[in-house]
Amino acid sequence: MIKPVKHNKKGANIITVFILSLLLICIAYALNNIDLSNNTGSSGNDLPNLTVSPTLIVTQPPTPTLTPAYEPTVTSAPTPVPVLHPSPAPEPVPETIGDLKRSLEEYIDNQDGRYGLYYINLVTGDEFGINHKERFIAASTTKLPMNLLLYKKVALGEVDLNDKLVYLEEDFEPGAGIIQDSPFGTEYTVRETARLSIIYSDNCGINMIIRLLGIDNIRQYMQDIGGTIYYGRDHRSCPYDLAVYARELYRFYQQEPEIAGILIEDLQNTMWNDRINKLLPEEIKVAHKIGNFDSVYNDVGIIFTEEPYALAIMSEDIEQSVASNVIAQLSKKIYDYVVTSIKESN
Numbered sequence: 001m002i003k004p005v006k007h008n009k010k011g012a013n014i015i016t017v018f019i020l021s022l023l024l025i026c027i028a029y030a031l032n033n034i035d036l037s038n039n040t041g042s043s044g045n046d047l048p049n050l051t052v053s054p055t056l057i058v059t060q061p062p063t064p065t066l067t068p069a070y071e072p073t074v075t076s077a078p079t080p081v082p083v084l085h086p087s088p089a090p091e092p093v094p095e096t097i098g099d100l101k102r103s104l105e106e107y108i109d110n111q112d113g114r115y116g117l118y119y120i121n122l123v124t125g126d127e128f129g130i131n132h133k134e135r136f137i138a139a140s141t142t143k144l145p146m147n148l149l150l151y152k153k154v155a156l157g158e159v160d161l162n163d164k165l166v167y168l169e170e171d172f173e174p175g176a177g178i179i180q181d182s183p184f185g186t187e188y189t190v191r192e193t194a195r196l197s198i199i200y201s202d203n204c205g206i207n208m209i210i211r212l213l214g215i216d217n218i219r220q221y222m223q224d225i226g227g228t229i230y231y232g233r234d235h236r237s238c239p240y241d242l243a244v245y246a247r248e249l250y251r252f253y254q255q256e257p258e259i260a261g262i263l264i265e266d267l268q269n270t271m272w273n274d275r276i277n278k279l280l281p282e283e284i285k286v287a288h289k290i291g292n293f294d295s296v297y298n299d300v301g302i303i304f305t306e307e308p309y310a311l312a313i314m315s316e317d318i319e320q321s322v323a324s325n326v327i328a329q330l331s332k333k334i335y336d337y338v339v340t341s342i343k344e345s346n
Contacts, residue, residue, distance in 0.1 A: 093340045100337045101128045104330060111326050113295075113318030118243035119334055122250050123307040129240055135229060136314040138237035139291030140176065140201045141298045142222075145245040147194055147263055149221045150209055152252060154190075155259045161191035165208045176292075177202030191262075198266040198289065242300040242312035249287075250302050250310065263287075267301065275299040276311060278328040280335055297323035303335065306342050 094100040108115045108130060116131035153159040167179055167186045174180060177200050179188070188196075188205075190212070197205035210218065219231050226244040229237050253260040267287035276299045277286035288301025297320050300312040313330055315323040 093336050097126055097128060097337075100334065101130065104333060105130055107330065107333070108326075111318075111322075113323060113326075114316045115313065115326065115330075116239040116315075117311070117313040117330060118239040120243050120247050120310040121307055121338070122247060122302070122309055127243075129243075132240040132243075133228070133238050135236045135238055136298065136316055137291075137293050137296045138231070138235050138242070138314075139293040139296055139298055140203075140206075141242055141289055141291035141300050141312075141314075142231060142235070142237060143197055143201065143206050144242075144249065144267070144289040144300060145222050145225070145227075146206060146209060146213070146218055147198060147266075148245065148249050148252065149213060149218060150190070150194055151256075151259055151263050153213070155252075155256045159190060159212070161189065161194075161262075163190045164188070165190060165193050165212060167204065167208065168211075171204045171207040171211065173203035173207055175203045176200060177204055179204035179208075194263075195266050198263070199270050201270070201272075201290070237314075239312040239314050242298070242314070243310045246300055246302050246310035246312065250308060264302075274324045275327040276301055276303070276313065276331045278324070279332040284335075292320070295319070297327070299327055299331075303331075303338075305335070305338055307338060309334075309338060 094103050104117070114131070114134075114136075116129070116134050116136060118127070118129040118132040120127040150159060154161055164187045167182055167184055167188065169184050172180060172184075177196060179186075179193075179196060179202050188208070190209075193202075193205045193208050196202040197209060222231055222241070222245070225248045227237075227241040229241055231237065249260065249263070253264055264287045267289060268285060270289065272290045275290060275297070276288050277284070280286065280303070285304040286301055287304070288299055291298040291300075295318060296314075296316050297318070298312075298314040301310070303309055303311060311331060311334060313327045315327065318326075
């Protein structure tokens with residue numbers, strides 16, 4: 001009996017798939033050759049009769065980044081460099097009081113105008129002068145000894161600072177001060193009158209004080225405390241006399257600090273600070289009184305260093321700005337000497 005042959009279905013299926021795949025490859029190859037050789041067929045575009053050429057894609061090489069070998073520098077206009085000149089060497093401070101005097105004499109000899117000065121160390125007693133006995137117009141510097149006498153009388157109980165003084169027509173004098181703007185008959189206390197005569201150098205105010213004290217008493221007092229020149233109508237004095245008046249004020253201040261301190265305070269706060277105290281350190285207390293007239297510029301006072309000293313400087317025949325500067329320079333030279341001497345002695 002012949003048995004029917006069983007076909008292997010799995011193998012047959014594989015062969016069938018293989019044959020179909022091969023057939024599809026052949027068809028695709030044939031179609032591709034036809035398209036490339038005839039260049040016909042639809043491009044898939046809706047526009048009729050439009051022939052589409054194959055697209056050539058050109059790949060651009062990347063643009064190289066150029067890095068400069070150095071960063072360019074923007075050059076601006078050069079900044080001008082200031083030329084530094086070396087500061088002049090400070091003038092050496094004289095070692096002795098004799099050296100100081102010679103230095104000041106040389107300085108004065110090189111100035112226009114006429115100058116005189118006197119210095120007294122109120123602790124050591126050292127003193128010297130240059131043209132110190134020559135006569136100069138005193139101007140308002142004599143308001144210092146006049147007020148000194150006034151406050152001595154206050155200390156003695158002979159004058160009360162609260163007493164009233166009446167501004168009279170005979171007191172009028174133009175120039176410095178503010179009382180001149182008041183009507184005659186205006187009353188001022190003695191204290192206010194004295195204050196105005198110092199701080200504002202009030203001419204009317206000092207005339208009221210002269211009337212209170214008496215001019216003859218004032219002249220006698222100025223001689224009693226060491227003045228050598230009679231204070232007459234020509235208003236003359238000398239650097240020596242002014243320094244002596246300042247020394248007497250210092251002595252009075254030591255004896256009666258409360259009363260004399262009022263005058264010292266006024267002298268510290270005058271409206272003029274362009275001379276003796278101009279170049280000194282601000283912390284140095286200076287009680288001083290200036291005097292001005294035609295081509296006449298003076299200053300006298302006490303400089304309160306560790307060793308206080310009296311200084312009077314007078315000038316004539318010179319412009320105010322020049323004279324003020326010379327007085328300031330002379331004062332500074334003396335101050336430097338005094339301070340240096342104190343340091344070296346400690």
